[in-house]
Every structure is written in structure tokens, then in C-alpha cells.
Amino acid sequence: MKSTGLIVEYNPFHNGHFFHVEEARKRTNADVVIAVMSGNFLQRGEPAIISKWARAKMALLAGVDIVVELPYAFAVQHAEIFAYGSITILHALKCNYFCFGSESGDINEFSSAIDLIENYHMEYETSVKELMKTGVSYPTALSQSFKKIFTDHKNPIDLSKPNNILGFHYMQTNNTFQSPMQAVTIKRKNANYHDEEFASSTIASATSIRKATFESNQSINGIEQYVPKTTSNVLQDYYNGYQTFHNWELYWPFLQYRLLSIEETDLANIYEIEEGIEHRLKRHAKDAVSFHDFMQRVKTKRYTWTRIQRMCVHILTNTKKNEMFRHHKHVEYIRLLGMTENGRKYLNQIKKDIDVPLISKVSSIPNELIELDIRASNVYSQGLQEPFKQKLFKAEYAQPPLYIHNN
């Protein structure tokens, strides 16, 4: 069976994602589509709107055959580490292709960029480091370094675009394998990643869909045209089952409590807390009345919103530098969240060749390895009231991988 891997967050799964799954399958002529998906906390430092189980279900009902979890140690990370983790997992699952959405849409642009970077490796690295020192953000430093070194290059890819930069790192990681997967990119349709407003009648960004949901008092009525019916159903079931969708405001009391009770020296040991920002975070935690208010107070030119949000997730989950460094270098397990009948056939076919343990339960591997994922799920559950908190909490230990019979 031929397989194609996708790197996803599905927060929530919408028509644009549906298009991407269909298109990926078609272009690569795949028998199986595998998605590696961030768990309960996402790359941009946010809690997912619904749990990883519900998001896996949305994906499986809409055409994805296998969903595995991108561990916390790779998910809540900047593009380079996020890409390393997800591509390594897809490769370990023996994908023939991987397919990503990008603003560029032209795989040759990515290949050229990779080649150029390999040829001018040293200059590029030096430039990125120097620009970072001047206080610009990481994506800006990458983009500017690229432009600076290759001004004579005719069609430089725009690495300030979030999906282009992810794609670039996917390709870089993939190139390190002896037998790399074949890379395919699909131009993103209509909606931009950060769009907050609806821009078309059927395609909208996940950001705008979440915004509409929270602004309409957690009703999904206003978003139904932008998501498959299966997504509406799963969202509604989740709301019925847990009485809320998740956003940062749900966790603000815990973040504030933590910031007010942690010592500065301990805060400085949390992953990504650097350059004395611990003072700033503690100071503003006193005055802020909501997460949004807090972010408005702490953000600076030096620190992007996303970077601070990621710090906040690590503070919330109490993830320390030494723990993260221990975990994020190697993919030590692949956790299966769900599969279709078709997906199961594929896994049966490849399982004897997989080098990384594919696990169905957290109890299947030593606790230290999967500790960060468990802790992240524990903290994610804290956003709910009892008895829903216990219910979600226990799913982390008791929920077997979802299994969907193909239609």
C-alpha cells in the first residue's frame, strides 16, 4: 500500500483541510493518508479547541486513515523542532510521500532554497545568529538572512510566511534521511493562516472559525458552512459532553496562579524563558485581568505573540529546560490516536519494519519517556469542571485508539 503523510493540528478540521487531504491523496495516488497531529497543546502555544481524541475523530471521519500524536516535546516548538519531530515520525511510519500546504505552492522553490542554503551554509547560520542578536524574531531573521545572501537569486521563497517556513524545515529534515520521502506541496486556498475574518463562502482559516465559535457564546451555528458535517457533529458532541470548548482564557487562572507563586529563579528554568523575561512575566501577571490582557501587556517587538504563548504553555505545564532537552532530540515512541479499517491494514503491513515503538496506551512504555505528554493532558483537563475534568483526564490512560469502519 502506498502512503502519504500530512502534518496537522486540525483546530478544528475545516473545508480547507478536507481539500488538502483529498488533493494529497489524488496527487500522490495514495492508498493511505497518515496525519501526525499535535496533541492538546499546539505549535503556536495554544490549547486546542477540543481534545486530541475529538480532533483525531474529525480527521478519521473526513478521510484520514491514521492519526498519530506529535509528542509535546516536538509540538509546542518553533518551526525547526516541530518539523524535525513530525517528519521523523512520518518517515518512521514508512510514508512514501509527505504533502504540506504552503503559500508558495511550488516544490521546486523549496528544493532550490534547500540547495542554496546547503551551499552557503556558514554565511546563512552566521547571519541568522547576528540578526537574532539585534532583536528581530526568528522567522524574520531566517527570511532576512535568506534575502541578504541570495539577492541575485531570481525567485527566493518568502520565508516570512508561516507555512513556507514550516515546509522549508520539513524538506531539510527529510533530506537527512538515507531514503527520504518524496515531498509534495499544495498551494493554500483563499484563507491565510492568521486570518481572523471569513474570506470566502466555504473556506475559512481555523483561527477565524475558532473566533466565530467563541464570539457566538460557543455555538457552532455560524461556522457550519466552513467545516464538514462530521466536524460540526464532533464539535457539538464535545460541547455536549464537556460543556465547553477550550481556549487560553480557561487556563488563565492557573497561569496567573503559577506566575504569582513561582520564584523567579525557578521561572528562569522553564523551557524558552530567556534573557530575563521572567521579571516581565511575573510583574504583568499581577495586573492582568485575563489572558488577552496579559498578552497585550507582556508582548514587545523582541518577542512575538506566538513565542510568548509558547512560553506560557511551558509555564502552565511546568516544562523545564533540562526535561525538554532530554526529550526533543529523538522520537522515542509513536502514539496511535486512531485509524480506519484501511489504516489498520497498512499498520499491519508495516509493523514488522518499524524501528520506533508504535504504542496504543501510555502504560506501554516507561513513564519518563511519555511524562511530558501525560502532564500536558493532565493540565489540559484542568480547564474543565467536574465531573468532566475526571472524564477527560481518565481518557488519557484508558482511551484505546479510535477505530472507524470505512464506509
Add this chain to the structure above:
Amino acid sequence: MKSTGLIVEYNPFHNGHFFHVEEARKRTNADVVIAVMSGNFLQRGEPAIISKWARAKMALLAGVDIVVELPYAFAVQHAEIFAYGSITILHALKCNYFCFGSESGDINEFSSAIDLIENYHMEYETSVKELMKTGVSYPTALSQSFKKIFTDHKNPIDLSKPNNILGFHYMQTNNTFQSPMQAVTIKRKNANYHDEEFASSTIASATSIRKATFESNQSINGIEQYVPKTTSNVLQDYYNGYQTFHNWELYWPFLQYRLLSIEETDLANIYEIEEGIEHRLKRHAKDAVSFHDFMQRVKTKRYTWTRIQRMCVHILTNTKKNEMFRHHKHVEYIRLLGMTENGRKYLNQIKKDIDVPLISKVSSIPNELIELDIRASNVYSQGLQEPFKQKLFKAEYAQPPLYIHNN
């Protein structure tokens, strides 16, 4: 002016307290009654039902002239350290007398007990240590050691009674001063410390008063016969102003969050966490659905309810062993919470002779010294919703000492 010191928590101030203040004033012929009062967290490891400001107000309106705060480092402690802190503060404030309620009611019994303990010091200490090793609680070890060594003594004081043991330690600390205060004890009326039910028509324990309040949906209608009118007013004002009274359940989400996200090695660094109880606490935090449920699960014969509650307060406030050891050896400041006109006259009279800084604002002394008190107040405020959280939170920094004109 002659002054008499009291050691109090006023959680809340009730008719028994009123009787004690009046009786103390009468017996010692005092011009001024000074109360050293636990802050927002109390000796038995509980959040106070209302803030220290509101509790100071109740005391001042009911006849106390000066209220100062017993720092967190002394307040949330077993009897010996609690007594050391409070007696040292009263002595520093030049009290001529101190007066405590006890089950015994006979000051000579305490003096004899102290004499005997001094004479048989070594045997006593050894016995306490050995009994503690067998797994009995601290009060039991004291009481049994006392009985064991002085079986021939005619009237051994019953040190298993909570107020007797406190009184014993008050007297012990007081005896270490060059010019000790004169000790007076008043037999406690009707209500026992731990009584949960009302036992008389006007005198009830603070425990039963709090219980009645929480059981009647935070209405104070059922407790008015047991408290002065001034207490009813202050309680009602607090409820109107902050929309809730405080109990442990309000903080359970934060304690659970903390227990689920802290590493065991860090938990073992929290003050009073000993002998591997960190595993037990973390394990049960997963299954408990309320603070009460949690306590039922973790308590053992080895650990008294109070001892575990104190651990929980220290976990909640993130108070570490090294911090506590740094702070609880010396009284480094006395924080004034409120005074009457009469109280102010007294403070003006003694202020040139006080050796310990008497402060009106947290900003008056170096932050490291008063850090634990500020943190405890920050955490206490987290029990409220916005905008009440901010309001209480800011009082810690902005509230000047209360000033009540005498009638």
C-alpha cells in the same frame, strides 16, 4: 499604658472570643489589648473564611485595640513554631501580660509542667523523638512523653488538648526572655475547639460557625446568635464585596493543578513534605474530585488531618524548605493590620523602644523578608473571580492599617 497580648485567628470572631477579650482586659487591668493574628492562611492549614483585613476589622470593632499579623512563616506551623512567633511578637510590642484560652484554665498547671520539663529535659526530648518514630502524631508524642516521665506527678496537664499544648509552648517561649511577660490563662467556655455542632445558645466554636455558614449556601442568618453584631456586619460586607467566603474547596483546582504538574523531586522540596508522602499526594490528586475527597484519600494514621492540610497550604503557596528555614527562626518585622485610637496612643508611646521594625506597608521592608506573606496573599486572592481578585490582591500592597475611632 498597661498592655495585654492575645494570640488569635478569629475565623471568624465570635462570642467566645468576645468573652476572652473582655476577660483578659479585666483580669490584667489592661489599658490596651493587642492581638497577634494569623494572616490569610491559618495554623491548622486552612484558608481563613475572610481576609486578614476583614478579620482585623472584626477584632477592632469588638474591643481589640491593636491587630498585628503573625507572618506566614510562623502561622502555618505546628504549635512550637506558631507559639515562638506569636509570643516573640507580643514581647517585642512590650506587652506586660499575655493571656490565652486553655482547656486547663489553671496557670499553675502550666508553670509546673514547664518546671518539670526543664528538670527532666533530656528524658523528655528522647521520649518525644522515639514516640514520633513509632508513627504517632506530634501532640500524642508530647502528651505520652509527659505522662510517661511524670506518672507520679499529681496533676499532669493534658497536652493532647490543642489549646493546652499551645499554652505550654507560649509559656516555654516566654520563659526564654530576660524580662518575660506575665502569663494568664482563661478556661475555655462550653465549645471545644473541634466542635462541629452548636453546643450552647450563644457560644459556638469557629469550626461550627464556618460549617453552618457553608451549609446554608454562605448565608450568615444561622450564626447571628453566636457572633457579635459587628462580626455579622463585617461578614455580610465581605460577602457583598467579594461574592464568596473562602474555604479549601475554592483552592482545590489550584492544588490539584499543582500536584499534577509538579515533579516529585520538586514536591519533596516543599516545606513539611517528608518520608515519601509526595508519591501518595500525587497519586491521589488524580482521582480526587474535591479537596474533601482528596483529604479522605490521603489521610493515614501516621499523618493527622491538620498536618496534611498544612502540607497542602505549603504546596499551594509553593513554600520550600530552604525558604521557610530562612524565615522562621527570627521575627524580622511586625506588620500592623489595624488599631483603634487607643491602640495608636500605645504605639506612639512604645515606638521608640521597639527593636523589631513595625511596618504599615509591605513596601517598607526588603522584599525577600516579607516575600512569603505577599505570596500567601496573592494565592489567597486566586480563590476569587475578577474583578474581586484584583481588588483583594491590590489591598495587600495598597491597604493602609485600619484605623477605628473609639466609641
